Amino acid sequence: QVQLQESGPGLVKPSETLSLTCAVSSYSISSGLYWGWIRQSPGKGLEWIGSIHHSGRTYINPSLKSRVTISVDTSKNQFSLKLSSVTAADTAVYYCARRDGINWFDPWGQGTLVTVSS
């Protein structure tokens, strides 16, 4: 069954860029589905960041659009998130997930905590 695993630095300095990668196993990203990033912070609960198709087409949350880049690497069967100009408000657990059905997420990766602090 499909598995997703997030990876990246757990600590990012304010004003820098947060970079995470989601490795997908037991399923080809090129099979045609969308893949998403969601974050969870104590202050804002669950927040959808954006989704990407293997073709590169993306949908990004307008509240983050100016700072978010999502990309896909089909050769490595993974997709990535970059969030620029981070502040403490971007401290959260970041999840990657497969978009299932019309537009929900199943399954999810285990999540990775990213703390923004100097």
Place this chain on the structure above:
Amino acid sequence: EIVMTQSPATLSVSPGERATLSCRASQSVSSNLVWYQQKPGQAPRLLIYGASTRATGIPARFSGSGSGTEFTLTISSLQSEDFAVYYCQQYNNWPLTFGGGTKVEIK
């Protein structure tokens, strides 16, 4: 953006009892709503999609209902493994949005 409001924030229920959780949308989302369950230290798990269809492997004690702006998740007889936080998510409009969650705790 569509705002999803869940109530109550916390629900105290005894094992074996019924739990009823509510999710309200700020505008109609038709039946484009899912429910997730999240246990401490784990990622959310899909329970219900299309407002009322159980996901694969989800026990029959979980049921969803509603359409438009009012939705309900019912757990007919709470088991020990059901104590968790439950979230709704709408997928009728961009951006996708989640409710703030209902924590179901042991009474």
